[in-house]
Amino acid sequence: MTAVRGASDAAGLGRTRAVAFITPGFLLIGAFLVFPALWTLYLGVTDYRLTGIAAADPQVVGLQNYTDAVADPAFRRSLVLTLAFVFGSAIVGQTVMGFLIASSMRSVPTPVKVVVETLVLLAWILPSSVVAFLWVAFLNRGGGTLSAILQSPGTAWLLEYPMASIIVFNTWRGTAFSMLLFSAALSAVPPSQLETARLAGAGAWERFRDVVFPHIRGHVLTNTLLISLWTFNDFSPYLLTAGGPNHATETLPVFIYQRAIYGGELGYGSAISLIMLVINLVIALFYIRLLRERAS
């Protein structure tokens, strides 16, 4: 920020008009982002509840909610579940599936490619409620499609394999984004380099490691960052399992909903929300750092 004053005013607006231009943006960000965040910060140090005396007259309890959260086995379990959900469905599931589909679609006839990509995209663009309904029917205990295919009637997938179910569900649901991103990235890998590598006798894995990956590394990081954050904050597993059975799929967003809205503990819920926000920031910083290292 050592620029000369004239150079920083590239648009030639002058200070007053420049401020006039950014004011609406600041107002919107303030009203819908900064204020709610600060308000959450405030609620997190109170015993605010949805109903009862603490709804009318909340008391400041300091860091009580945060110490409670750290000591709360339900919160810790929820955090572990969330990390497992992100790792299983986003980092492993969506990235690997997305890459496999994208790379295998490069060498198939166009009609096949169109059909496959359309199907994968469809899973992504359908409304959550519709998708949830389809999956509840798919995994249903009494006459669900999956049980019919596997000829294992009576298997309550969502109750017997709750985490596996929502991880597979979310992989299916979100693979399209990774697929699109990797398709674009792979088309930027020069075919000549691949050909040279092949002539030099490089196998498939070596070609991937030494030719393809260096070209798409930035895309892999961007993709992982985005889908990790989305998955971390994803609420749609609730539509399948409602956090059950007995909290077995209660990821943090569901945990907050259950405690804050269903249980009425708005103060505690706000504190957890803030912890989630911090975790999000840490994830984002981690990836941004990786990206920077790559750039330099």
Place this chain on the structure above:
Amino acid sequence: MAPAQSPRRSARVRRRLAPVVAVLVAGGLAACDSASSSSADPSRNADAKEVSLTVASNAIAGGKNAAEAEWYSSYVIPRFVEAQKAKGVTVTVKFQPSGVDDEQYKAKMALDLKSRSGADVIALDGIWVGEFAEAGYIRPLADVAGSGVTSWDGWSQIPKAVQANASYQDKPYGVPAGTDGRVLYFNKKLFAKAGLPQDWQPSSWQDILDAGARLKGVSGVTPVQINAGTAMGEATTMQGALPLLVGTGAEIYQDEKWQGNTQNVRDVLGFYKELVDKGLMDKNFQLGAKGRDESFAAFAAGKVGILLEGDYFWRSVINPDQGSAPMKSRDADVGYALIPAKSKGAGIRGQDVVSMSGGGGYFLNPNTKYPQQAWELLAFMSSPDAIKAMLGDTAKVTARQDVNTQVLGKDPLLGMISGKVLPLTAYRPGLAVYPQVSQALQQATADIISGKSVDEAAKTYGSAVEKVAGGAEKVASS
């Protein structure tokens, strides 16, 4: 916010942040304001010629409480509009339906009322009155609609115990809609297959276990369904833990203390444990997100032997005409028995049989634009003619004695509920903290279903109750 900057730049940042700060301050003030509600003039807009009112209830056409939803559209709305028209007032009444679990409905209403919006007349469960009243979401009827409400002729027809369902600290906050009772339903066909009597009346928990063991021999049948787990919410407490608890001789709140980790609670959890260990219950009903609905559907399909429920189950779920899980052969195939105490004489007040009762009512939104007209609508909905119109050919323990004497004879189950169950039933405490105790109890049953030991589940429950009750001295343990 922006540390380690040159003084000139930070001054500029400060100036740019000024509008943001202004928004924060304004928003903060608005948010602080939302909690403090002052009592507004009950006669506001009393002379309006154009009035619009909304009624909210957890009822929806073709789903939950379908008969009630139907009643709004075919009776309440047209008749009330007509009656007002005769007075020269044009009223538009809307019904705002819901068809969800009670806890979700409760959260929705709390958020509506919190933001000072929502319907003008709102149906609420009696156990929510305490916490809603303390939060200032609802107010005594006389505060909202004026002292005129006390002269309503309906009050004399409503028994005090039922009025308590819609009152808080002895002040009426709403008009009760009636009460109910819980019994054990059983499938007579399955009982015949298992060699059990058609007029079954267990006299102890052991009798339920014995009958369950016999039913287990019939293939494809869940012998017993007594609600447990957190997914069912209050239905677990009311149709599971509490009817069992009163069967051990204790109420959830007695002598100014909550039941903590007591022998009574451990007995209840032990009974659940036995049902699970002996394979008499279906875990999937207890733990699934829609387990209660699934258990209803299974009962209607003749796949459940014994099920503990309120008369709601009979009237609104397996009702062959308008039930959410209609059972065509209900009248022929479904039997009912009183809920036994743990053993003879072990129930509260030394009873052999026990039950629990509750009930909701209709409340006025304190922020209604038309308090007088909203009260008129509420009184209209609570008139004998309106209640009889809702019941049609069916029966229900309504709030009004004058209606009950006419309708209860129509249905043998409801006759039994009013004759045999209501005299010995128990009610939940109308305290704001009750729903949290209830949630702890639900969690304890969920722990049992998931395989924890009775002692472990009871211990966790005990400390959870101590936390919500505000200290160990408010909790009984033994």
